[in-house]
Amino acid sequence: MSSSPPSRGRPRDPRSHEAIVGAVNELLAEVGYAATSIGAVAARAGVGKDTVYRRWRGKPELVFEAVFTTTDLAPTPDTGTLAGDLTALLQGLVDEFEAPAAAAALPGLLADFAADPVLRTRIRDHFLAPSKQRLAAVFERAAERGEIGSDTPVDLVLDTLAGAVFFHIGLVGESPDPQLAGRLAAVIAKGIEIR
Amino acid sequence: MSSSPPSRGRPRDPRSHEAIVGAVNELLAEVGYAATSIGAVAARAGVGKDTVYRRWRGKPELVFEAVFTTTDLAPTPDTGTLAGDLTALLQGLVDEFEAPAAAAALPGLLADFAADPVLRTRIRDHFLAPSKQRLAAVFERAAERGEIGSDTPVDLVLDTLAGAVFFHIGLVGESPDPQLAGRLAAVIAKGIEIR
Amino acid sequence: MSSSPPSRGRPRDPRSHEAIVGAVNELLAEVGYAATSIGAVAARAGVGKDTVYRRWRGKPELVFEAVFTTTDLAPTPDTGTLAGDLTALLQGLVDEFEAPAAAAALPGLLADFAADPVLRTRIRDHFLAPSKQRLAAVFERAAERGEIGSDTPVDLVLDTLAGAVFFHIGLVGESPDPQLAGRLAAVIAKGIEIR
Amino acid sequence: MSSSPPSRGRPRDPRSHEAIVGAVNELLAEVGYAATSIGAVAARAGVGKDTVYRRWRGKPELVFEAVFTTTDLAPTPDTGTLAGDLTALLQGLVDEFEAPAAAAALPGLLADFAADPVLRTRIRDHFLAPSKQRLAAVFERAAERGEIGSDTPVDLVLDTLAGAVFFHIGLVGESPDPQLAGRLAAVIAKGIEIR
DNA sequence: CTTTAAGCGAGACGGTACGTCCCGTCTTCTT
DNA sequence: AAGAAGACGGGACGTACCGTCTCGCTTAAAG
Structure with a gap:
């Protein structure tokens, strides 16, 4: 029974989400984890800092989701041994x-x-x-x-x-x-x- | 025959070294690695920041030496199996x-x-x-x-x-x-x- | 018809400006020019250092504006001689x-x-x-x-x-x-x- | 009758004095007053900092003496008007x-x-x-x-x-x-x- | 002719201020 | 209500000087 929030006002723009995740991946590869600051991510994504903080609690959560979400899909191997x-x-x-x-x-x-x-x-x-x-x-x-x-x-x-x-x-x-x-x-x- | 450098000027005070290493260990246990700033270490050790930077290039080297230098002494085990x-x-x-x-x-x-x-x-x-x-x-x-x-x-x-x-x-x-x-x-x- | 800039983002708080100018005047009188550091001004004004540097390039400009801005208003004297x-x-x-x-x-x-x-x-x-x-x-x-x-x-x-x-x-x-x-x-x- | 001090120990080397004064004048012209630090003067003169502080109380006295000591010799003018x-x-x-x-x-x-x-x-x-x-x-x-x-x-x-x-x-x-x-x-x- | 004392170059020392960067929050206008 | 922009208080960064101190060494006068 997941009651979605009443959702008043303007809904969150999914393009912001994608832009942020993309910016994180680019910055990680270009400047590393330490220099991948929230401010730099927001600027790269063309987004305000609050738009990041509204979706993630901080850098660790953001980076984790941006980097390690495509992997859960691998099938369990079954080679026989x-x-x-x-x-x-x-x-x-x-x-x-x-x-x-x-x-x-x-x-x-x-x-x-x-x-x-x-x-x-x-x-x-x-x-x-x-x-x-x-x-x-x-x-x-x-x-x-x-x-x-x-x-x-x-x-x-x-x-x-x-x-x-x-x-x-x-x-x-x-x-x-x-x-x-x-x-x-x-x-x-x-x-x-x-x- | 390692020729020590001519050693001009006032020699470095080994008590500063010890005080810094001690402060690092205290701070690591109390506030963690991220909050163990060079400035906090220097203040805790009763030492100027330069005295820290004179001996170590930065926090990683300092912490590494402060934490992992007592360990090289363990003997190689020889239990027979x-x-x-x-x-x-x-x-x-x-x-x-x-x-x-x-x-x-x-x-x-x-x-x-x-x-x-x-x-x-x-x-x-x-x-x-x-x-x-x-x-x-x-x-x-x-x-x-x-x-x-x-x-x-x-x-x-x-x-x-x-x-x-x-x-x-x-x-x-x-x-x-x-x-x-x-x-x-x-x-x-x-x-x-x-x- | 001076066209003010588009003014995006949060506007600068005029109270910060006043607090800084006030702190400068207090510190100048109390400790003199040399000891009136930007850090001390910011602390006295209850303000971050960036808030000072955002408005003035450095101490000379800051002090000049804080001290010599009330004077342009004097009328030109006309005593007859x-x-x-x-x-x-x-x-x-x-x-x-x-x-x-x-x-x-x-x-x-x-x-x-x-x-x-x-x-x-x-x-x-x-x-x-x-x-x-x-x-x-x-x-x-x-x-x-x-x-x-x-x-x-x-x-x-x-x-x-x-x-x-x-x-x-x-x-x-x-x-x-x-x-x-x-x-x-x-x-x-x-x-x-x-x- | 100023009794010169008993003067025990090694006398001050007058060449240090000259080297310091020369270094001050060079540095003033090259980098200005603010950047003419005692340390820079000592280094330029090939002298220890204490050798400077032994002769002058601080930068103002040093610079004053280095710059304004050749001038007392001018004769009083007497042009008739x-x-x-x-x-x-x-x-x-x-x-x-x-x-x-x-x-x-x-x-x-x-x-x-x-x-x-x-x-x-x-x-x-x-x-x-x-x-x-x-x-x-x-x-x-x-x-x-x-x-x-x-x-x-x-x-x-x-x-x-x-x-x-x-x-x-x-x-x-x-x-x-x-x-x-x-x-x-x-x-x-x-x-x-x-x- | 040794002691003693100061001068000397070098550089370490505890501090303070610098100007920059980033944090996470806030305040504005716009959509 | 979300969004872009950016100001906000706070704090750490690594550097530069300050004026003092501590080394080993040199240089002279005093005992």
Whole structure:
């Protein structure tokens, strides 16, 4: 029963939303996260600052939505083996993090989220949630096949995978080892398999 | 035979150095990384801002040195098994990251390092170097025992371990799973062992 | 028909302007010109520094406007004699320079104006312009009465009068000879009269 | 009988004194009074800052001595007429003020002297004293010749002359009217003559 | 002929002010 | 009511000087 607000007065212009999101992505790639100020975003988007603050609470939320909203759509991989599924999942993470705007935004974004108690609680829920969901499905099928136990810790593995990818892409910055996903998946898959 | 510079003029007062480092650690724990401004550090240390800038190029370098300089001294673990050595190594990482000042500083510090091309190259060299050295020694002994191959990728494993710990402590923020080191070590050790 | 600019955005608050000007006058009288920093002015006025810099380029312009804007309104004296007119004019200069804020500001203000090539050209135009205009009118009437020639050099006399007053008030600092205006006017009037 | 101090320890090197004075004059002409900092002077002179502070109390005293010490030597003019003597005296003032270092220093120097109660009292005594002495001698002879009364106010005339020259040279900055001395002397002489 | 004291170049020291940038809020007019 | 514009109070930035201090060294007079 989502009651939409009464909606009096002038409705929000959806073109502003798009212009802002576009400006954020451009600025992230051009000047980095720190220099992507709300004022600069608004100016680039041809929009007033209030129009930004009316839609987002601050820079972290704005950047997060601008950068990480196209990714929830990937299908859960189903290659028939745990290692294969993990490789596919990881490759998705790598691709997502490797986009110029995302790579530029990630470290600063995580820092801002970590610094705010309110935002910190949302990291798992909103930042890694889609990946976690897919990882859980992968584990479920692997457990059915008998490759792993049914109590394999999803969070531990997810943190491990995400942390490894983050360290490679966010902090080293070079175009990463193209085999990163496969090699990492192999180690983890072997590490959690039964026997 | 390192020839120290001729050292003309008044030498720098080591008490200033200590006072600054102490102020940084206090402020990190009290107000966090973002609010730990150079000006606040100088005021807390009873020191002029120039005295800070004379010794460090900026906040990232200052905080890094203030927080992560006591750690290079840990001995390389030698428990007789790969899993045991990894657990000990990881526990060191966890302990290091878990200190209040370190936990408060880590995400912002990594973001600032990642944003600066010059600093980014130093991350591996100075931030993870001691851990990498110890990990390599652990791998060497494990290879001699026949537990792993001699070509086991140190960097991949180090990123994986550090990333996992960082994600747990820096981003979740709660007092982490006390068994984190052991569980993670078990997975990785099994993942890289021969057979 | 001065067409004011389109005036988009929030207009500047005239109360800020008044608060700043008031703070400048208070600080000049209390701590002098050198210690009247922009930061102190802003703090005293309860205003951000940008609000000051948005209106004035720097301290000299700010102080000049704060101190010397009430004076353009004096009427041109017309006592019937050159000496009388000069006395009245000089008394106006003395009164203007003698105000606590003005006396405190004058030497430093002239120094800052003199040091900047751009500002230096404005001294005559904006600082002495009203006085020059009145002096020219006085000379014109005196020439019509036959007291002086029509080619009497206005600038020379103006510099002489202003310089004398400045030296007395700005540099000696004591409450000056109350007869200064009259005695100086007598000398100058006699010096430029025909015969 | 001024007893020179016992003079123990190493005597002051007179070459430092000369180097400092030379550096002040160079810097005044090159970068102006405001930018002629004690630190810059010391660096230019190849001298430590303390060596400057040991000899002078601060910038105003230093600059004053560096710029206005060669002038006390001019002889008192004696042309036979008041106007002639005044012209010669004024030309001396003009020449003194017109020197690049002096013209650059004057406004700021007067401002600093005026701002300090201690220094302010010295202005007449040390800054204008030589000129005042000569002017008094000129007046005495003119009174003996019957050109002026014996009660002609020396200070008033001196302020008037100095103020006019200062305003012309210090504030306008252009190379001044070469006839300034003569024209101004004519006006003043006529203004104070009997009849 | 050594002590002692001051001068000296260098530069670190605690402060203060600079002028700029960005924050998130507010106030105007326009749509 | 939303929007573009931009002013607002606040605070941090990194730099430049201030006038004092602390080094190691040099230079002379005093003991």
